[in-house]
Amino acid sequence: MSASAKLAEPSIEAASPSRANVQTRTITYDDQIARWFVFASVAWGIVAMLAGAFAALQLAFFKANVLPILSYGRLRPLHTNAAIFAFVGNMMFAGVYYSTQRLVKATLASKLLGRIHFWGWQGIIVAAAVTLPLGITQAKEYAELEWPVDLAIAAVWIVFAVNFFWTLAKRAEKQLYVAIWFYIATIVTVAVLHVVNALSIPVSLLKSYSVFGGAQDALVQWWYGHNAVAFFLTTPILGIMYYFLPKAAERPVYSYRLSIIHFWALVFVYIWAGPHHLLNTALPDWAQTLGMLFSLMLWAPSWGGMLNGLLTLRGAWSKVREDPVLKFFAAGVTFYGMATFEGPLLSIKSVSSLAHYTDWIVGHVHGGALGWNGFMAAGMFYWMVPRLFGTKLHSRRAAEIHFYIGTVGILLYIIAMWVSGITQGMMWRAVDAQGNLMYPSFVETLLAIRPMYWMRLFGGTLYLAGMVMMAWNLYMTAKSGRATDGEAEVVVEIESTKEIDWKRIVFGPPVVIAAVCLVLLFAIAFTNPVGTAGLLLLAGIVGFTGIFVLTLMKSPNKPTWHAILEGRALIFTVLTVLAVLVGGVAEIVPSIILQQTDAEVAKKTNAPYRALELEGRDVYIREGCYTCHSQMIRPFRFETSRYGEVSTLDDSRWDHPFQWGSKRTGPDLARLGGKYPNAWHWQHMLDPRSISPGSNMPSYAHLEHGRVDFAGIENKLRAMRSLGVPYTPDEIAGAPADAEKQAAEIVRDLETQGIAANPSSELVAITAYLQRIGKNPPPPPPPAAPVPVTMTNEAR
Template sequence: MQQQRIVYDDTITRRFIIASMLFGAVGLLVGVFIAAQLAWWQLNFGIPYLTFSRLRPLHTNAVIFAFVGNMMFAGVYYSTQRLLKTRMASDTLSRIHFWGWQLIIVAAAITLPLGISTSKEYAELEWPIDLAITLVWVVFAINFFWTLAKRHEKQLYVAIWFYIATIITVAVLHIVNSLALPLNALKSYSVFSGVQDALVQWWYGHNAVAFFLTTPILGIMYYFLPKAAERPVFSYRLSIVHFWALVFMYIWAGPHHLLYTALPDWAQSLGMVFSLMLWAPSWGGMLNGLLTLRGAWHKLREDPVLKFFVAGVTFYGMATLEGPLLSIKSVSALGHYTDWIIGHVHGGALGWNGLMAAGMFYWLMPRLYGTKLHSTKAADAHFWMATVGILLYMIAMWVSGVNQGLMWRATNPDGTLLYPNFVETLLAIRPMYIVRMVGGLLYLAGFVMMMWNLWKTARSGKPVDAETTVVVEPEAVPTGARPGIGAVLTGWPFVFGLAIIGVSIFLGWGSPVRFFVLTGVIVVLGALAFVVARKQREAGRPSWFALVEGRPLAFTVLTLVAILVGGVAELLPTILVKQAVPHHGEGQQPYSPLELQGRDLYVREGCYVCHSQMIRPFLAETQRYGDVSRAEEFIYDHPFQWGSKRTGPDLHRVGGKYPNLWHYTHLMDPRATSPGSNMPAYSWLAANKIDVKAAPKKLALMQKLGVPYTNADVDGAEKRQRAQAETIVTDLAAQGVQVAWDSEMVALVSYLQRLGRGPQDLPKPGSPEPVSSTTGGE
């Protein structure tokens, strides 16, 4: 037995904190700017790289992956070394992780405004950057698990559990959702299509929120909150229940983003059921955090760190109550596609993540630089600015969202729409957009104040790498006579857990009676597991979790199993959906070469940010937009374009609704066709040219993805492309508009005219386009 001096690598923590603050300020600034663009469309400036639709993905990626991501890594590196009582296994891997992540962020900041995007929310980055993310994440994982292997602490503290779940699950989510075939270095197509792609995307999207913005921050809460309060965690047992319930349940909840869509009903029901059940473990974690402060509430008056932590955990509780509420079908019918969802997301990102980040920074920076916080009063001012700012934002979006939902569905006594023109709803909520911008500006101002405060703090001290002394036994993590891995695999909690999982899989099928019966079975199994565990404890046997907690490999494998069960159960049945969906009439027809080019432009310009392509089975929606969307209509869509927000109307049945001239005019000057619209003008489409030679390459790649193009279709792609384009050009010329056949404008118009139209609806060569008498702006 000997003593060993451990010097922690705190340089990596300092780097990630600085990067988080710098990129956080950029992300928040872009957020304020695009919020202003919604209120004043003139701020788009007619510049392609500054349109709302291109900048919005930049904002979300900057906040999620640059601000929160760097903050998360800072907290993980700092706490992991201390919880394991060892330095990170490799300083080189730590540096590669840091600089690799920053290069990825810079690549995102360059490509997204250029329109280089996959259009998959929170996963918009194209395939070369996706590969880089995978490689950097592997470097991070190797360094983390290598450090676990050389630890000087036998048991794994609760924060480490959440870090393990984050590393494993994010890797699975990212790899599956990013599967694509590249067309070139800047363009790829998802291997999934339509309903498949939608389910995979929101399985990823929801769980990216869960395992990138929630579980690692919970790990940070479990470490830093007790440190700041100088109190132990309220309940270790509650931590165990919180972790396993959250990890298992979260992965099932993704389909609640797709309620009332063309997704199969069983998947929607599963998503709703597990979303509702998530409320319990989420609030268990919140209460565990808040009750850790028992006996320390008096410190809130003078300690800004605790103020931020308490407010952050409270916002976590609000977000995890609101999420299950929005997953109820009747509530989703009102709230989905509205600003309510935007308010909910920002309450989590800026309320939960942002305030936790500020609390962690204020606690860490004085310790990392061996000094005191420069100004407690400035930190207090930041707290109130941030809290009031995010509350203004959320309240504005709640009011705006409910107003939108009610106006969209409002009808006259005779059943006709009370607000048939979509722009009427947009004009009604414009004051709320201004309030939202003010709230965001206040939040940004507080953030800048924090940067100044922490910069002054760092200037008053100097970088310090903390150290400790540990007692090293002959074997750092002795195994002794502990029960083997067989005891883990045959333990009662594991057996009961498998039984509960097996029953849970069937919750989404069948009648309400079956659902309640199965729920009762789950409750009984849980009660039996508790009784058996209690008797084993009374008999003096080691708890099953204690066995697992000391075995990182077993813990990691069990966590992987917990998250894979839900993913496999939901995703596998939809893999064959392309073959399973019914075909109507002559069947679906793939996009023409010109329409495919136009679809890529639709993705490039970010039209999916403000427009959906999914008409839900509600009377008001069918009156406003047309027939309900069907699953088979999307089987050739790589990727899907259902959207998640309607700043403009749904476009799924827009094909043939307006003449070509209307679309041309609308894209050149949206106010000319839709007075009051806040849509940017896309006049550059008329001047830019498509890559004519790319058409056959795109069809050939789509062939590999299962789209039934023939070799003749591929060979004749350029000829067909020009023929269809010249039909549109001739039509526009007859009405006094001159535009080149290979312009981006013509390609995008061709795609818009195709939306929602089967082969039987498409005009025969030489026949005029049908024009709807329906009024209403886009």
């Protein structure tokens, strides 16, 4: 399938006698890169969904946890990373490369950079596929990959960005179409998110600790996690929608004006909404309220974009009936509408109190991932591949069947998760007339939803079958044709005309009005509630009046400010970065620079982990325990009755990374320390069902034979100290001895219960950690009073 890509010899000629400074060129697009990314996406998509189906099986049937390297805690990050970065990532790159060249009328700036991007990205995916099952992880959702892979991601992303912006610089079409705006927003924002969230201190080649800890880490992580959804799974796919949907429907986008509103409102508002993942937690209330508010605001731009996509099909619904491509696009955009309706709904604090940690969230995510991303990918592939190979789709009927079984699969999946999530949420909070929990055993709530886990598995498997069918269909299509690169005649000016001064764009009325409003809103941070109300009112008056005046001043014969901006790629990019950074800075910076409790004071309320506990925590992280257990007790009676005292900021102050979790397939562990004897933990890890009948937790018997390297503990404490954890030099130097001492104490205790354990066993270390979570060790005894020196004790 080698492409016969070559740039056609420029046929320079005057476009018309009256335009001597104009010439036409025939260019050939580099479509080979798009072909590679399409097939990589399809192949990795099947792997990702296979991993997802297997993980779903493990939740329904614990015996499917056959190997430690493929146990649920390790497989789930592999599934999410593969789905996001391998499936959607490759699909996004295919769409971006294909559409950008055509929209800007330029061939890809550098073939070499394109190839480095492709192979670099596949190398990163392979690295993820190897390291995650081995338990090499940073334990931050969707950002689990360790620091060397993080560096590789940053490098490959820069290669992609350079090639993209270089192509824009070479463009023959001055105006940037809306799809390009979304691509620009994606490239710059993902770079910022990745770099900030991945900041960590390496301990070894394959181990690092996040520079952020506790609540700060939680905020940064979910600022990243939420915006990975926003700027990796949404904005590039919106760009793809704005290009491929009009192409497939053979009509322009419903409203270009709406797309302007859609873009700016979305990129500005989206970045603020991250804290809605942390509602009712120990996160400061201002950050939670901000996250909830901006999530509600997201309804407006998200639905604006969704309606713009769907209404592009007005007058073309007869085509939708006949064309599988349009079917996928129409359903994909509809699922986008559903997911973006549900997201803000789930961000309302009271709704979140029910839904958070349950399968409802899983259903919400999969409505977006399978419905929006998966169906937009399928529509794009069915449209692109015949054109990339100069042939027709091998089987329209197979594509139709794919659509129907995919749709049924998604519906079964999300309905199962809705039922499961709401059932479990209601059972967790159910109390009797005396205020006692009606379902005090967590396993009861798990058994109630198990049928839904089987239904989810069935739905997911149907979807996977559709993906396999698509892979076969696309392969047969490619086989029946020949790699073909698109060509186009473009007209360019030899001498560029005088541009409008950049200051007139950057300091144009829309930017000035927005800046004044933002300054007024930021001033809220330094005032009292009355001042806040006044500033809000003033910002509203400025914004509303400014827009009103601009509307009155409009001139029908002049190009709009935005039309001028669309012709200036660099300025457009800078303004996009500013729009995105405002939200990031407003949320992240205060939480990082604001004075926390003094470290020494915090140390008294929550001492740092002892060496063995830290080792045990690393085992906990490696096994992916956070994928099923939270460590965050919310301020609700039903939570405190079940788990204990409400979690505080100090509880996780020294946690690098934080382990608050996002899902409770098992109970919360924030106050687990001291709740059960060591022998209980030992037995529970070996055979969970012997302690908790009905549990679906995998056995962690392999930890009994895993060994902790006591000699390496010092490095870990030293790294933690460099992050601000108050270990003293003496504690660091004595870490190996202290770890051995604590291990020996646990082993002695186990022996009294008839259990023979090796002190360096990982199971001993994780027991030490589990016994410590949420339980501050007793303060050291006060120093003994000075003993008077006498002749007698001097002699001793």
